[in-house]
Amino acid sequence: MAGFDGKMLEVNLSRGEIKKTAIDKGVLRKFIGGSGLAAKLMLDRIDPKVDALSPQNELYILCGPISGTALPGGARFSVCGKSPLTNMFAESCCGGDFASKLRSAGWDGIIVQGASKKPVYLYVEDQKAEIKDASDLWGKNNVEVNRVLKERHGGRDARVLTIGEAGENQARYAGIANGRSLAARCGMGAVMGSKKLKAVVVKGSGKVPLADPEKFAERRKILIQKAKDNIAAQVLGMLGTNAAVDVSAATGDLPGKNWSSGDNTAIAAKTGGPVLSGPQFLAGTESCFGCTVGCKRISKITEGPFAGWTGPGPEYEGVVAMGSNLVIDDMAAVIWMNEMCNDFGLDVISTGSCIAMAMECMEHGILNTKDTGGIDLKWGNVDAVVKMIPMIARREGFGATLAEGARRAAQKIGKGASEYAVEVKGLEVPYHDPRAHHGLALSYATSARGACHTNDPAYSMGTGIFNWPELDLLPTLAAGVRESKGWGPLVKKSQDLGQIINAGVICYMFNLVMNGEDLTELLSSASGFDYTFAELIECGERIWHTKRGVSNLMGITAADDALPKRLLTPTTEGPAAGLKIDLELMLKEYYPARGLSSDGRPSKETLSRLGLSDLAAKLYR
Amino acid sequence: MKIRVGLSYLLRQFGGLTAEPDTMEVAASTPLECLQVIVGRFPSLRQWVYDKEGSLLTSTMFFVNKEKLLPREFASTLKDGDELLIVLAFAGG
Ligand code: SF4
Numbered sequence: 001m002a003g004f005d006g007k008m009l010e011v012n013l014s015r016g017e018i019k020k021t022a023i024d025k026g027v028l029r030k031f032i033g034g035s036g037l038a039a040k041l042m043l044d045r046i047d048p049k050v051d052a053l054s055p056q057n058e059l060y061i062l063c064g065p066i067s068g069t070a071l072p073g074g075a076r077f078s079v080c081g082k083s084p085l086t087n088m089f090a091e092s093c094c095g096g097d098f099a100s101k102l103r104s105a106g107w108d109g110i111i112v113q114g115a116s117k118k119p120v121y122l123y124v125e126d127q128k129a130e131i132k133d134a135s136d137l138w139g140k141n142n143v144e145v146n147r148v149l150k151e152r153h154g155g156r157d158a159r160v161l162t163i164g165e166a167g168e169n170q171a172r173y174a175g176i177a178n179g180r181s182l183a184a185r186c187g188m189g190a191v192m193g194s195k196k197l198k199a200v201v202v203k204g205s206g207k208v209p210l211a212d213p214e215k216f217a218e219r220r221k222i223l224i225q226k227a228k229d230n231i232a233a234q235v236l237g238m239l240g241t242n243a244a245v246d247v248s249a250a251t252g253d254l255p256g257k258n259w260s261s262g263d264n265t266a267i268a269a270k271t272g273g274p275v276l277s278g279p280q281f282l283a284g285t286e287s288c289f290g291c292t293v294g295c296k297r298i299s300k301i302t303e304g305p306f307a308g309w310t311g312p313g314p315e316y317e318g319v320v321a322m323g324s325n326l327v328i329d330d331m332a333a334v335i336w337m338n339e340m341c342n343d344f345g346l347d348v349i350s351t352g353s354c355i356a357m358a359m360e361c362m363e364h365g366i367l368n369t370k371d372t373g374g375i376d377l378k379w380g381n382v383d384a385v386v387k388m389i390p391m392i393a394r395r396e397g398f399g400a401t402l403a404e405g406a407r408r409a410a411q412k413i414g415k416g417a418s419e420y421a422v423e424v425k426g427l428e429v430p431y432h433d434p435r436a437h438h439g440l441a442l443s444y445a446t447s448a449r450g451a452c453h454t455n456d457p458a459y460s461m462g463t464g465i466f467n468w469p470e471l472d473l474l475p476t477l478a479a480g481v482r483e484s485k486g487w488g489p490l491v492k493k494s495q496d497l498g499q500i501i502n503a504g505v506i507c508y509m510f511n512l513v514m515n516g517e518d519l520t521e522l523l524s525s526a527s528g529f530d531y532t533f534a535e536l537i538e539c540g541e542r543i544w545h546t547k548r549g550v551s552n553l554m555g556i557t558a559a560d561d562a563l564p565k566r567l568l569t570p571t572t573e574g575p576a577a578g579l580k581i582d583l584e585l586m587l588k589e590y591y592p593a594r595g596l597s598s599d600g601r602p603s604k605e606t607l608s609r610l611g612l613s614d615l616a617a618k619l620y621r
Numbered sequence: 622m623k624i625r626v627g628l629s630y631l632l633r634q635f636g637g638l639t640a641e642p643d644t645m646e647v648a649a650s651t652p653l654e655c656l657q658v659i660v661g662r663f664p665s666l667r668q669w670v671y672d673k674e675g676s677l678l679t680s681t682m683f684f685v686n687k688e689k690l691l692p693r694e695f696a697s698t699l700k701d702g703d704e705l706l707i708v709l710a711f712a713g714g
Contacts, residue, residue, distance in 0.1 A: 241714035316714020
């Protein structure tokens, strides 16, 4: 069987050693790959008490059976480890073109241990791997380092992962870039920076292995046709993910002014999909490797202070982070600030959230310009945000406070600032308002990595375009988004499915066009394991509980399954006005369905049913 | 009965209706009937709201006076002066 074999390159930067290892087949079958496999590796290999930024933490750059194949939505890989932002299990998914080369070089993942004394990068060419000096690259940002390393190692053939200054300076929400795509969430770039690993360059001359290429190709063809026929995929191609701004504004899903404003239609009209993809700002479109959808925008700025720039356009999250949530309606500025975050290597969601919190503190007199080094962080002030982003990445002045993430920054600021920190378990909330989607509220409160809209499809379920009859997750569920009752068992099922997608690793947009049969056929033909859908769902459950158990060992309890006060307070205007989330009720319905005990640990029965006796032994010693 | 009907940006864009006014007046008594009238007026909208068999796509949503309707309310009677918004549901980002 030549499928997904779990061939790992293990790099110890403290000792300067590189070795090849392979994951046990039984483990691969049960944990699939990607973030599922990472959870198992973390359980087995990391002391839960380690500081996330110490050499003892490990960084996992992992593919799944689908990663790097020519399946649309199959370009993705996962970056995982203990998060310096949340201090628990972390995963961050990235598109781009890295996975295809890593796998065609014969690797399914890279495990990075220890820390180097001086800046280095890892160079991999097929079965050869070398640690190289990166002193000349330290201090440079993503676009420049990517360019230099591609030039040095053979242009288009070299695929590159980099960190910018944010990662070097260990800003707690620094991400890792693969060209224009970022594994942005949870601070994996800070972990890479703490190891003094500036980049990874991969060249591969082989083929991405598939256990049953014919069966895989057949299913790929079906999916390409389904994507062509699917309205959501068509919208994605035409307007990118930012098309959601328009719909979100109408449904009350679009946050504004640090989640305090419920009616954001005016800003949506100036920053939505039709504007970003209109003649003024659209220079072209792009796709991740092998994808036929083409949801990526290439933007241009032709007027104003940022005129003359052309490059990767923002996604929905970037537009809202730099737009309505900061009360900024200037599309050119939003595009530019999003690009700044990407180049410095900052997660745009967290950056926007930290700045929004600071703006609200400023409004209420908790902060003043003396605290911020003269920067007037008032709502809508583009100039202030443009100044703040490099300061966060470099940990300069007030930037050092915001580089800690909203939770820690608010604690440091004091005087009630925590009221304006919109985070769950330390991870800043992505920009879909759960007051308009109560299922999403429960998903945010219990997701495996802190507030997240891509750890399971609860968000798509709430919009009415999600249809997985095998799991009884039907479009009609959208009818219940304004109520809290009934979501517990549904979110449990949605999470199980989400774990499979993220272990696959498959682009999230594709769960909108797939069904259980597609998923089963794809994963079986790619990996060589004769999965059934039922077995995959059990894998999803096992993966969720392993992630949760690892986080429990790191200190997470039931008390952490919470939402910030801001989201539990209804908005007073807009389409979701007056809707109150009853989180207590939802957790009451969710815990038994999820198989959690009342203290927030997976119950002994659940662990035994899923064959997780190793985790049980650690959790219940 | 006269109902003021708006179409979301996405529907206006995909239906090629960006040059049309933001809202239009329609004589009909339920959200579904309003949609039928509008599609009759602008056939380019059809593929974005109905499937090939003519059934309503699950991505078609209605809001009356900014309140989201449940599917069972799509055929309920509107009142004179109600404002109906028709939206193409989408999830992204
Ligand atoms: S849908 Fe978009 S994000 Fe997903 S793989 Fe395709 S181009 Fe990449």
